Amino acid sequence: MATTSGNDAWIENWLSVDRFSTYLEAAGGSRKRALDLYEWNAKLSAAFLHDLSHLEVGLRNACDRQLAAAIRPGDTHWTDPNTLLALFGFWTYLLSDSHEKTIWVPYLHKAFPLGTDRNQLNDSLASLRAFRNRVAHHENILKGSEGERRRIVYLVRLLSTDALEHLQSNSDVATILAKRP
Numbered sequence: 001m002a003t004t005s006g007n008d009a010w011i012e013n014w015l016s017v018d019r020f021s022t023y024l025e026a027a028g029g030s031r032k033r034a035l036d037l038y039e040w041n042a043k044l045s046a047a048f049l050h051d052l053s054h055l056e057v058g059l060r061n062a063c064d065r066q067l068a069a070a071i072r073p074g075d076t077h078w079t080d081p082n083t084l085l086a087l088f089g090f091w092t093y094l095l096s097d098s099h100e101k102t103i104w105v106p107y108l109h110k111a112f113p114l115g116t117d118r119n120q121l122n123d124s125l126a127s128l129r130a131f132r133n134r135v136a137h138h139e140n141i142l143k144g145s146e147g148e149r150r151r152i153v154y155l156v157r158l159l160s161t162d163a164l165e166h167l168q169s170n171s172d173v174a175t176i177l178a179k180r181p
Contacts, residue, residue: 011035022140036181041142045135047172048145051152052132054167056088058159059125062111063094070107088132092125112158121158124151149173 008031012020020034023041027033094103095118104118112121131148134141141148152173156164 008035019140022142026140026142033181037142040176040179040181041140042138044145044173044176045138045141047176048131048135048141048148051149051167051171051173052088052128052135054163055128055152055156055159056091058156058163060091062159063091063108066107066111067103089129092122092129095122095125097122116158121155124155127151128155145173145177149177 011031015038020038023034023037024031027037093099094108097119099108100118109116109118128148128151131141131144153164153168156167
């Protein structure tokens with residue numbers, strides 16, 4: 001765990017007063033525990049990026065398989081590399097309300113188990129998109145992380161139970177969550 005010395009002013013200089021104050025508040029004013037929480041948060045964020053990357057790749061490929069199969073021979077619009085975006089937001093927005101009739105109903109519903117609720121799927125992806133952005137921008141994820149872990153599990157399970165088994169055997173998120181200082 002983190003250590004602090006008698007001269008730990010470097011912490012606020014390094015992290016900023018505002019950022020460190022979040023951890024100080026969560027640690028009840030203990031500077032050592034606040035720094036421990038910051039380190040724990042950084043490790044948890046790195047572990048979540050691993051899991052989110054697996055979800056993102058699986059989601060992208062599941063959507064791509066369905067949309068590529070819908071392209072007429074000779075038409076390269078969907079498969080043209082210039083039109084593909086590998087951003088998580090792009091793939092998750094394909095499941096939004098505005099695409100329900102044009103993309104979900106004819107194509108993307110086939111990427112998920114029969115009866116999958118698109119609204120629940122969209123809500124889960126929207127939450128994870130916001131969470132991913134917080135993680136990627138090094139914000140604190142002291143609250144709500146267990147719920148986001150469960151969302152990842154839910155979504156990966158919808159895409160592939162084999163992939164879920166692999167993810168769970170390679171994820172450190174649950175272990176790190178259990179070691180919160």
